[in-house]
Amino acid sequence: MKNMKHMIKRTALLILCLAGLFCACTKENTEGMDTTTLRISLTPEPGLIPAAGLNFVSGVVVNKGMEFEVPWEVSVDFNPSWIHVTKTTKTSHYVGTYAGDDADYEVAAIDVTVDPNDTGAKRTANLRFKTDATSSIVYTINQAAN
Numbered sequence: 001m002k003n004m005k006h007m008i009k010r011t012a013l014l015i016l017c018l019a020g021l022f023c024a025c026t027k028e029n030t031e032g033m034d035t036t037t038l039r040i041s042l043t044p045e046p047g048l049i050p051a052a053g054l055n056f057v058s059g060v061v062v063n064k065g066m067e068f069e070v071p072w073e074v075s076v077d078f079n080p081s082w083i084h085v086t087k088t089t090k091t092s093h094y095v096g097t098y099a100g101d102d103a104d105y106e107v108a109a110i111d112v113t114v115d116p117n118d119t120g121a122k123r124t125a126n127l128r129f130k131t132d133a134t135s136s137i138v139y140t141i142n143q144a145a146n
Helices: 002-026
Strands: 038-043 054-064 073-076 083-094 103-114 123-130 136-143
Touching: 038 136, 054 083, 073 083, 103 136
Parallel strands: none
Antiparallel strands: 038 054, 054 103, 073 123, 083 103, 123 136
16 A cells, blocks of 8 residues: 555656656747847848949848748838849859758848949948838948048
8 A cells, every 4th residue: 555655656746747848848938038139141241332333132131039031121211312222032052061962042132232422421321121010120331432
């Protein structure tokens, strides 16, 4: 009888431990995690745009917290007439480690045309990447003076 009670207690404890492990593994625990900060990368980065103007296409990746490659739309703050931006796609080439690993893949991108700057002063435009109704991140474009 004593062994039976001991066995029942051990079995109940084991069941409780397994249930706790199951809940810990299946419950999404985001406490303390950054789930809202937006990060952006452009590849290649345009750097300082020359005064003569430039057209470039850069791949764009926007991440939000631990969510990768968040969908986005692009616009230019205050819509200056000297910069034109459209969303597009770009083919990128991945060079693998082993023979046969190379691959081409499509990435979200922007096609940017910056007109020549004859103002005599450096100018700046903010590209706004909007991910939803309340979240956006800005990438600043700088153009040299003539």
